[in-house]
Amino acid sequence: MNAKSKGLDIGRFLTREGIAAEAVPIIKDRYVKHHSNLGGSSYIYVKSSKDIEKTASLLRQHPGVEQVLSNAQAAREFDLMPSRIGDLLVLAKKDWVVGDLDAVEEDVKIRSHGSLHERTVPILCYGRKVDAAKYEYNMDITRRFEW
Numbered sequence: 001m002n003a004k005s006k007g008l009d010i011g012r013f014l015t016r017e018g019i020a021a022e023a024v025p026i027i028k029d030r031y032v033k034h035h036s037n038l039g040g041s042s043y044i045y046v047k048s049s050k051d052i053e054k055t056a057s058l059l060r061q062h063p064g065v066e067q068v069l070s071n072a073q074a075a076r077e078f079d080l081m082p083s084r085i086g087d088l089l090v091l092a093k094k095d096w097v098v099g100d101l102d103a104v105e106e107d108v109k110i111r112s113h114g115s116l117h118e119r120t121v122p123i124l125c126y127g128r129k130v131d132a133a134k135y136e137y138n139m140d141i142t143r144r145f146e147w
Contacts, residue, residue, distance in 0.1 A: 007108040008064045009101040020047035025099040038097035040115025043086030064096035
């Protein structure tokens, strides 16, 4: 998790720009104390397929957006199921979060995750000698059941 100082409500931003779309933050749960349901990325469901490229272009121009991926790019890059994600995946810059706010942009003071800047998570193994080179992802530990 990293400290975040700026927030963007993508749904409000797109509405202001005349785009009919729904932004679904990847972090949304009832445990809101540390991240306030604000995270480093969001799925965007664009109402009209003819607006997808325009939407991506607008989002790429926002100062809080680091990257905008198409459904196919996001599925390939992050091993996601294309049928369960939006038309676009937005990744926020290091100091930014996205989610539901009272305004298009707000100053925030929280810690959160979900952007490219929190992608690397160390794997710690206590009480076992393991060959770390065999593990690229956290799920590799359970795939091999070397407990």
